[in-house]
Amino acid sequence: MSSTSAPDMNDPALQAFWRVLAGGGWSALTMRAVAAEAGITLAELRARFASPLEMLRAHAAAVDAAVIEGTMEDDTSTARDRLFDVLMRRLDMLQPNRAGVVRLMHDLPRDPFLALWLATEQPRTMRWMLEAAGLEATGPKGALRAHGLGVIWLATLRAWEKDESEDLSATMAALDRALDQADKAARSLGLGREETGRHGTHTDHEAPEAGSESGVEGGPRIDPETDAPAGTQPT
Template identity: 65%
Template sequence: MITPAPDQAILGAFWRVLAGSGWHGLTLRAVAAEAGLPLAELRRHFATPLHILAAHQRAVDAAVLEGTIEDLGSTPRDRLFDVLMRRLDALQPDRAGVVRLLRDLPRAPLLALWFAPRNASSMAWMLEAAGLDAAGPRGLLRVQGLVGVWLAALRAWEKDESEDLSATMAALDRALDQADRAARWFGMAPREAAAEAEPVAETDPESADEVI
């Protein structure tokens, strides 16, 4: 009897194969061989390469959510920075394959379309991890804004080979700053962030009765 291989082993094999062959050259036979599994066993776990990609995305989401510690003393921006950097940390073990996929995406428009709603779903979870509402019309706008921030961070990470990912952190900082300015412009900033940005007006004692 064949002992089922953990999904994680298959995911690792998938990225190693993709790093070498690219998206267009990837085959499930190669993934099965890299994972040390019969092809039929791989089929029991995943039906297509897209199912493997979806499982990896869910695993990354879960890794970020499981590592989230509620910090009410930090700002929404700081929490988003932490969440997205931890998301990039979760991608680091499979960096070669992920970078190869990012470089293949411009030549795989259907795959890019497939990713779009899944990226939005992941960013909704990242907002929730940062303590920000991702529901309703305002939440949907926040999700779309965070997708843009995430893509900017990914582009920087793709080129950043430093150990401390300093260039990536700088790019993420800039993207969050731009998103924050846009949110304030459209009145979308979280209440706690807006409160920090707006100084408390001093009350004129003579007009206190009118205010009350």
């Protein structure tokens, strides 16, 4: 893909990629099948994407850009609320390709290389989500925050995978609980309720009150001392 071209979530090739992945899984995915599904030649696809991994990276960048573009200034919101909003909007961007994303999640345990590759890509995305929420994402503190947010994102994805409701209420409750547990375990994400910032957001997503009943297990606790692996995320 050209380094000067902006990523586009509606790119026909990327949409075809997710449809092929949903139908046959990661192990059966080929660039020839993606090109055929997209209605372009293999040479045209190769001119833009070198591999399925590059297509995954391009889609993640497109989702990053869409979330950032939808961020609006709000000096009254807390950091916790902004993170909640940013991650829920990221899930909104994944909804159109839900079948493919869920299939990829199911395939990860059987492909250690893919899981490792995604684990190395995740911090970049999480840093952009921190930036969108108006939180520092550079240096050692930023790295710790990105790691912690990755844990929260993984827990939220697991809830989203099982959530078939139209309003994603179970997913929102799981995210809310994961943020609460992260805040209680460590202040590494800067989630103090008194904190406000310059890059808040306004969307239709509204965080449920802490402790609300949802029937969904909360996210894992974050321990900055052990720095346990945050896991992987598909995009």
